[in-house]
Amino acid sequence: MTRLLTFLTMSALLAVTKGQSQMDFAGTGQLDISQINPFGSGIMFMLTTTQNPCQSRPHHEKHMYEHFIPGFDWQPRLCPPGTLYSAEACACHNIDLRQVFVCRPELLIDFNSDTIDDSSGNHISIGNNGNVVNFQNAGRFDGTGVLAAFQYSKQSFGTKLTVTLRFYKSTGGASNDQVLISNCIGGRFGSVEIALDLQTKEIVFRIESRVGSITEQAEVRQPFTEGVWTNVKLMYDGSTVTAEVDGSTKTAPLQGNINTRYNGIMIGSCHGRGFVGYIDDVHLYRCLLK
Known part of the structure; x- marks a missing residue:
C-alpha cells in the first residue's frame, strides 16, 4: 500500500531558517533536520516509500507464478527449486518443505x-x-x-x-x-x-x-x-x-x-x-x- 511520509510544514521551515535544527512532530518526538536534510537547513523536501507495483501474480500451481511482459501479456514462470510463490512478498519467498529435490529439465x-x-x-x-x-x-x-x-x-x-x-x-x-x-x-x-x-x-x-x-x-x-x-x-x-x-x-x-x-x-x-x-x-x- 502506497505510503507518503509527512513533509516539512511552513512553520517547521521557518524554524529551520531561524537556526533551529530540531523540531517536534506530533507523536514522533524530535527530528534533527541537520542530520537528514542533504541540502542544508531551510530547504523543503519530501521522502517517499512508494513501492513499485508488483509485476507478478499467483499461478494455480504454487511452485509457479505469472509475470507480466509488455506485448506478451502474463507469462508463466517457475520458482527456484524448493520455493513457493508468495503474493505478499511478490516473489518466490516461501519454502516448500515437502519438495524433494531432483534435477529435472525445466x-x-x-x-x-x-x-x-x-x-x-x-x-x-x-x-x-x-x-x-x-x-x-x-x-x-x-x-x-x-x-x-x-x-x-x-x-x-x-x-x-x-x-x-x-x-x-x-x-x-x-x-x-x-x-x-x-x-x-x-x-x-x-x-x-x-x-x-x-x-x-x-x-x-x-x-x-x-x-x-x-x-x-x-x-x-x-x-x-x-x-x-x-x-x-x-x-x-x-x-x-x-x-x-x-x-x-x-x-x-x-x-x-x-x-x-x-x-x-x-x-x-x-x-x-x-x-x-x-x-x-x-x-x-x-x-x-x-
Missing part, C-alpha cells in the same frame, strides 16, 4: 510428436516461425527456421544451469556462425549460447555473467565433425563453465550470476545466424546435471 523438446512442444510437463510455450519441421523425430532447420521460448525473456538463470542437446550439421547456410541455442539480442552474443563456427569447425560455448557492476564472459571451444550426430552439454555452477562434446570435457573459470537478456531462448537461429541441419533432445535445467 524445458524439454524431444520432437517425438507431430507438434513441436515442451514435453517437460511445465507447459512452456514454444513459438515456431513456421520453418522448423519435425522430421523422423528430430527438428529440421533450413537456416531460416527458429523455435523460441519467450518465457525466458529477462529471466535470471542465477548460478546453476545445464543445457544439453544433440545436433547433425548438414552442408550449407548463409552464415559461418550458426546458432544451436542462444538468448542473443541484437548484435550481442547470448549470455547462454551454443553455436557453431564453421570456419574453424568448432562448437562455441558461451556464458556471460555479472559480478556487481562488472560483466564477464567465458568462451570454450570444442571441435566437431559435419554429417554425424554430436551430443553436447553446457553447464555452469557459479565458478566454472563446463563444455562437453561426446564425453570430451573442457572448462573455463567464471563467477557471478548469468546475465539476463530481453530476448527469450532461441533454438536454431538468433539474429540471422541460422543453423542448417537437425537438432534433437533439447533439455534446459536450472540445476547441475551429473
Whole structure:
C-alpha cells in the first residue's frame, strides 16, 4: 500500500531558517533536520516509500507464478527449486518443505510428436516461425527456421544451469556462425549460447555473467565433425563453465550470476545466424546435471 511520509510544514521551515535544527512532530518526538536534510537547513523536501507495483501474480500451481511482459501479456514462470510463490512478498519467498529435490529439465523438446512442444510437463510455450519441421523425430532447420521460448525473456538463470542437446550439421547456410541455442539480442552474443563456427569447425560455448557492476564472459571451444550426430552439454555452477562434446570435457573459470537478456531462448537461429541441419533432445535445467 502506497505510503507518503509527512513533509516539512511552513512553520517547521521557518524554524529551520531561524537556526533551529530540531523540531517536534506530533507523536514522533524530535527530528534533527541537520542530520537528514542533504541540502542544508531551510530547504523543503519530501521522502517517499512508494513501492513499485508488483509485476507478478499467483499461478494455480504454487511452485509457479505469472509475470507480466509488455506485448506478451502474463507469462508463466517457475520458482527456484524448493520455493513457493508468495503474493505478499511478490516473489518466490516461501519454502516448500515437502519438495524433494531432483534435477529435472525445466524445458524439454524431444520432437517425438507431430507438434513441436515442451514435453517437460511445465507447459512452456514454444513459438515456431513456421520453418522448423519435425522430421523422423528430430527438428529440421533450413537456416531460416527458429523455435523460441519467450518465457525466458529477462529471466535470471542465477548460478546453476545445464543445457544439453544433440545436433547433425548438414552442408550449407548463409552464415559461418550458426546458432544451436542462444538468448542473443541484437548484435550481442547470448549470455547462454551454443553455436557453431564453421570456419574453424568448432562448437562455441558461451556464458556471460555479472559480478556487481562488472560483466564477464567465458568462451570454450570444442571441435566437431559435419554429417554425424554430436551430443553436447553446457553447464555452469557459479565458478566454472563446463563444455562437453561426446564425453570430451573442457572448462573455463567464471563467477557471478548469468546475465539476463530481453530476448527469450532461441533454438536454431538468433539474429540471422541460422543453423542448417537437425537438432534433437533439447533439455534446459536450472540445476547441475551429473
